[in-house]
Every structure is written in structure tokens, then in C-alpha cells.
Amino acid sequence: MALHYDEIVRTGLSKQVADLIRAAILEGRLQVDERLPSEDELSRRFGISRPTVREALKVLAAQNLIRSRRGPTGGTFVNRPDLDAAGRAIAEASTLLVGVGTFGVDEIVTARIETEAICCRLAAANRSDEDLARLEAEIVIQRDEGLTDEAFCASDVRFHRAIVTASGNGPLRLMMHTVIESFIPVTNMLIFGEHERRRSVGSHARVLEAIAARDAERAAQEIRGHLEGMRAVLIQALDRRASRAVAGAAEGGETE
Amino acid sequence: MALHYDEIVRTGLSKQVADLIRAAILEGRLQVDERLPSEDELSRRFGISRPTVREALKVLAAQNLIRSRRGPTGGTFVNRPDLDAAGRAIAEASTLLVGVGTFGVDEIVTARIETEAICCRLAAANRSDEDLARLEAEIVIQRDEGLTDEAFCASDVRFHRAIVTASGNGPLRLMMHTVIESFIPVTNMLIFGEHERRRSVGSHARVLEAIAARDAERAAQEIRGHLEGMRAVLIQALDRRASRAVAGAAEGGETE
DNA sequence: ATTCTTTTAATTGTCAAACCTTTTTCATTT
DNA sequence: AAATGAAAAAGGTTTGACAATTAAAAGAAT
Incomplete structure (x- = not known):
């Protein structure tokens, strides 16, 4: 049998x-x-x-x-499935992956540029006055020179999150949890500093202006410019770090 | 105290x-x-x-x-965090949300259009010959008239997945799990039928052609056209379903 | 000496029966 | 009528045991 x-x-x-x-x-x-x-x-x-x-x-x-x-x-x-819980689960999964260096900084920035450009376009089309107020409020916070780097980054995350929300597209908002909670923090960690902060706030203000004017293309262009600038700074920062590591190794110092 | x-x-x-x-x-x-x-x-x-x-x-x-x-x-x-496991977790979370009707069909299609257009653009830039072969193979499958609806939909999912892979962007691929495993199935469920299948395959072929030619804009336009066409069909299908439900209710039939 | 088989020990998997903690309900007392 | 307290129901935790699995060590056969 x-x-x-x-x-x-x-x-x-x-x-x-x-x-x-x-x-x-x-x-x-x-x-x-x-x-x-x-x-x-x-x-x-x-x-x-x-x-x-x-x-x-x-x-x-x-x-x-x-x-x-x-x-x-x-x-x-x-339980009733809800967007926040799902978003948290998604954020956790992707944060873990990003944390172990699964992705290169360059491809992360590319993904940010493309997806956030979409959000800006949709946000320009669908934003409410409330959305504008939220964006405005974050820019006000970011203009404060006395802000700690951590607080600035937190506000930066909220700003980008507010753009996603302003797009008015639920499915997209769900997907963007990966960007907002994982990709943004990992890119921000590397670009502290007074100069970069001022440049960022300027870009944010121009994005907001375009979204307020319902100019989708300009909003998308502004966020692209903002993030391309960040890409350049990031690559520089990584280069510096790499050469420092090489120099340190040459001097006989163990990096770990 | x-x-x-x-x-x-x-x-x-x-x-x-x-x-x-x-x-x-x-x-x-x-x-x-x-x-x-x-x-x-x-x-x-x-x-x-x-x-x-x-x-x-x-x-x-x-x-x-x-x-x-x-x-x-x-x-x-x-465990070592890996992309597949994270992808499955993301897919599960979003499938659950989609399953209870959290999102409207319209915003799902919009999210598909925008994100898949990105993938097509990047795929046109970065695709390998292998990627092209995978896409080609799915189109061959889809041309078979004797295919069941389920098999057709499965191939459709694989086709779109192959586009994402061809983009060569890991972070984006992670994000697209939501689209591929949740949004595509839920939109496909509603548009069975000979006619739609033939139209889809035609669109797929044109997308492939543009990606093969490394024409990013044309690839993006083709996928937009493909999905906009699907949106129209979907809305029609939902209207028909809604009016049938109303008619049924008017006849005294209880829908549940 | 090599290979096959058996034993053994470590570790997760499962079970049973109890006790603890929290929370609601309802009867009692004030 | 309000405060109090006891009872009950449910999840949370403990204890101690046994079962199943598996790699490695020991032993037996070739």
C-alpha cells in the first residue's frame, strides 16, 4: 500500500x-x-x-x-486591519533590511527621488489647506537654528510624511512607509551640519510653494533637485569616510 | 511622595x-x-x-x-534579514488591508500607474538581456488562448514582477511587493475575459519593446496607457456590479 | 581501517494541572 | 444610593515531566 x-x-x-x-x-x-x-x-x-x-x-x-x-x-x-499597524509592520521589515546594509546609498536615493516625485505631483493636485498648514509648520520648526540634529531630522521625516499624506492616495501612503521610516532616516544620518540644513529648508520651502500653487511639475522638479543635491553630498561624505578608513588602516590603526 | x-x-x-x-x-x-x-x-x-x-x-x-x-x-x-522574507511580510500586511476594502479601486490604479511607470523607466535604462528574456517568456505564455484565467493572471503578475526586477533597484523592488502581490491581484480579479486578455498582451508587448529599445519615456507611456485602459474597464465592471446589486435589491432579493 | 549501526545526549516540541492576576458582575453592607 | 467586597471568567505564568529530533560519539561488522 x-x-x-x-x-x-x-x-x-x-x-x-x-x-x-x-x-x-x-x-x-x-x-x-x-x-x-x-x-x-x-x-x-x-x-x-x-x-x-x-x-x-x-x-x-x-x-x-x-x-x-x-x-x-x-x-x-x-483585529480590524488598519493602515497604521500595517505601516509599522512594513517599516520594521524594511528598517531591518536597510540596517544590515542590504542596499547601496545610491539606489536608495534613486528610489527616494522617483517615489517622492510622484507624491509631490499628486500632492500638488490633491492637497488640502490642512496639508499646507502641516508642511508650513515643519518648515517653521526647521528654520530654528538652535534645533538639535535629531530634532531637525525628525521634522524632516514629518515634512516628507506630510507630503505623502497630502497626495491623498492611501495605497501610495502605505508603500511610502518604507521610504519615510527607513530610507529617509538612513540618508539623513550622514548629512548633518549647518550648511546642509539651510539648503534643505530652502528646498522644502520651494516644494511647499509649488504644492501650494498646485504646480505638479515644479513640485516634482524641486524635490528631485533637493534629493539630487543630497545624493551628491552623501557620496562625498561616503568618499571622505572611505578615505579616512584607508588612511587609518595605512597608519596601522585597526578600525575595530 | x-x-x-x-x-x-x-x-x-x-x-x-x-x-x-x-x-x-x-x-x-x-x-x-x-x-x-x-x-x-x-x-x-x-x-x-x-x-x-x-x-x-x-x-x-x-x-x-x-x-x-x-x-x-x-x-x-x-536570522539574516533577507529581501524575500521582508517582501513576504510586506505583501501579507498589505494584502490584508486590501482584502477588507480599505482602498478604493481608483486610488489603487493610480498608485499602480505612477509606481509602475517609474519601474518601466528604470527598467529601460538598466535591463539586462536576461530580464528581456523573462518578459518575453511571459508574453509567449499569455498569447496561449487555452490558458485559464488564473494562469493568465499569474503570468501577468510575473510579467510585472520582471519589470520591477529589471529596474535593478533593490529598495524599489522591496516597495513594489505591495503593488505586485496585493494591488495587481485585486485589480486583475475583476477584468477576466477574452477581449481584455488580448488587449493586455498587446500592451505588454509594446512595453517590452520600449524597454528592449531602452526608450524610457515610451515604456512609461505604454504602461500608463495599459493601466489607464484597465482603470476604465474596472470602473465599468464596478458600475455594472453596482447596478445589478441595486436591481436585485429592488426585486426584493436580499444581497446577503 | 573503514563503514555501518547503535547509543547517547542536547535541544526544541508538547503536555497536564495547577496557581496568579486582571477585570467584570453582582450581591452585600453602610 | 453608594461604596465595598466576593465570585467568576479569562488570559498570564509556573512547574515538572515526557516526546521527538538530530548530530555526534561509541561500538560492531566487514
Whole structure:
């Protein structure tokens, strides 16, 4: 008789259970905010122990699919997918990749230029007065000479985030989490300094002006110019760093 | 005396441990492929029980940060972040959002148009002969009239994926997972049919031709035209569906 | 000496049963 | 009527054990 290899379980029980419940949620067999059976009940239904059930639930909770609360009205509930949670997950995944140096600075800047140019174009078309106010407010902050580098960078991130929001395009906003939360910070880390800050604020102001005037092409051109300038500075900074490292090595100093 | 409410622990133990280990990995205090202490050891070090440690590890495993193996040389190891795993995580998060109808079809198509136009431009500049062969192969598949709708859509996804790959930009490829794995499938689901298929293949062929000729602008224009055409068909399809629903309701039929 | 097999030990995976903590509900007391 | 407190329900945690897996060491056969 032919053996049914399928029946040989190769994955752990907790994973199987997690997959079953996940599938039920994704296929809509479990509605949003619906309560799952208690952990005790689940362990009885699946014929496995409670700790194993809990491992499965923890995995699903880590993926923002469910939440748990204690108490008589507590239990485990299906989460409504929301943009912020998804955005955080996306940002975490890409930050991790960027952190280990998966990408070159040059291609990161290219990706920034192209995607942010889109956002500027759409923002020029769709921006509300509120959006303008948000952008304006960040520029005011950035003009403050006494700002720390960290605070300036944070404001820079908020400025670019505000552009994305002004585009009024939800799907694009979701995608741009990668740029906003990972690519911008990694490029900003390298270009501190008074001079660059002033140049940046100038570019920001021109972008805002173009968006306010609903001039899509100019807005796109301004952000392109802004980021191309940054690319040049970045490459210079990396060159300096590289030559310093070479010089240091030549002097016999170990870099680590 | 003012009470220090902060010191009251509000988060669960397993979450605290997960956060600690995650921070250690993100800050590089745990290197890639480094082995963590055994679960037993961890439970002793943190002063908590093994099941609780396991819950924490499961959460990290769900985030692709670690992997576990049994046996004498087994244990828990730090994962190297890789593009595919991150891409899958991103795709999952966005698929979930798209699935519950967070976005309108119109803004999804807009996002597709703008981002895919970028990819076409870059692909025209950077494509290799290999890239061209991959695109060509998909078009050959799509010309087969006997193809099922599912197979056609799968090939369509592969075609667009190949364009992204041809762009040669890693960061962009990461971002485009959202488009490729979520936005394309959801737009394709609605436009089956012989006529649309033939139109699509025609557009694909023209895009390929422009990319092969390294004509960035033409490639971008072709994909724009392709997707704008799809937008029109989609809106028609949705209108038909809506009016059918209204008609059905008027006849006294309950839609659910 | 080499190769095959068996044993062994380390480690994750699972289980069972209890206890702890939080939170709501509801009865009791003031 | 309001404050208090007990009970119950649910997730959170512990303990201690056993099962399954797997690499390496030990032993047996060639």
C-alpha cells in the first residue's frame, strides 16, 4: 500500500493551529471583532494543550491579527486591519533590511527621488489647506537654528510624511512607509551640519510653494533637485569616510 | 511622595523578553547566525518559566528574526534579514488591508500607474538581456488562448514582477511587493475575459519593446496607457456590479 | 581501517494541572 | 444610593515531566 506521506506531520502543532486560525480570519470565517473561543476551549477543540494554543495565538498577535484581554468579558478577538499597524509592520521589515546594509546609498536615493516625485505631483493636485498648514509648520520648526540634529531630522521625516499624506492616495501612503521610516532616516544620518540644513529648508520651502500653487511639475522638479543635491553630498561624505578608513588602516590603526 | 506609576509593569513577561531580545538583535549585540542560549538557559537567566520564554521566541520567529532547530547542534539562531522574507511580510500586511476594502479601486490604479511607470523607466535604462528574456517568456505564455484565467493572471503578475526586477533597484523592488502581490491581484480579479486578455498582451508587448529599445519615456507611456485602459474597464465592471446589486435589491432579493 | 549501526545526549516540541492576576458582575453592607 | 467586597471568567505564568529530533560519539561488522 502506498503511504500517505501527507499525513506525516512535518510542521509543529502550534504552527498548524496558527495557520488554521489565520486562514479562518483571512477568508472571513472569523469576522472582525469576533471573539474566538477561550484558550481552554481551543485546546480542547484542537486536542492540544493550552501552552501550545498560546504559542499559536502569540504568533497571530505578533502579526496584528488578534488581540487578547483578560477578565470575564475578555478573550481573544479578531483585529480590524488598519493602515497604521500595517505601516509599522512594513517599516520594521524594511528598517531591518536597510540596517544590515542590504542596499547601496545610491539606489536608495534613486528610489527616494522617483517615489517622492510622484507624491509631490499628486500632492500638488490633491492637497488640502490642512496639508499646507502641516508642511508650513515643519518648515517653521526647521528654520530654528538652535534645533538639535535629531530634532531637525525628525521634522524632516514629518515634512516628507506630510507630503505623502497630502497626495491623498492611501495605497501610495502605505508603500511610502518604507521610504519615510527607513530610507529617509538612513540618508539623513550622514548629512548633518549647518550648511546642509539651510539648503534643505530652502528646498522644502520651494516644494511647499509649488504644492501650494498646485504646480505638479515644479513640485516634482524641486524635490528631485533637493534629493539630487543630497545624493551628491552623501557620496562625498561616503568618499571622505572611505578615505579616512584607508588612511587609518595605512597608519596601522585597526578600525575595530 | 509622588508615586512612580512607571514602575508598575503593564506588559506581559513574554512581551518584555521578546522586546529585550529583539533590541539585542537590532542593535547588533546578537550577530547574524549567532546562537541564543537554550530555552532552559534563557528561562533561568530571565527568571521566568520556559513556556513564557517560548512564547517570546515564537513571536520573534513570526517576525523572521530567529529560527529554531532541534537536536544537539540545534537551538535558536539569529536570522539574516533577507529581501524575500521582508517582501513576504510586506505583501501579507498589505494584502490584508486590501482584502477588507480599505482602498478604493481608483486610488489603487493610480498608485499602480505612477509606481509602475517609474519601474518601466528604470527598467529601460538598466535591463539586462536576461530580464528581456523573462518578459518575453511571459508574453509567449499569455498569447496561449487555452490558458485559464488564473494562469493568465499569474503570468501577468510575473510579467510585472520582471519589470520591477529589471529596474535593478533593490529598495524599489522591496516597495513594489505591495503593488505586485496585493494591488495587481485585486485589480486583475475583476477584468477576466477574452477581449481584455488580448488587449493586455498587446500592451505588454509594446512595453517590452520600449524597454528592449531602452526608450524610457515610451515604456512609461505604454504602461500608463495599459493601466489607464484597465482603470476604465474596472470602473465599468464596478458600475455594472453596482447596478445589478441595486436591481436585485429592488426585486426584493436580499444581497446577503 | 573503514563503514555501518547503535547509543547517547542536547535541544526544541508538547503536555497536564495547577496557581496568579486582571477585570467584570453582582450581591452585600453602610 | 453608594461604596465595598466576593465570585467568576479569562488570559498570564509556573512547574515538572515526557516526546521527538538530530548530530555526534561509541561500538560492531566487514
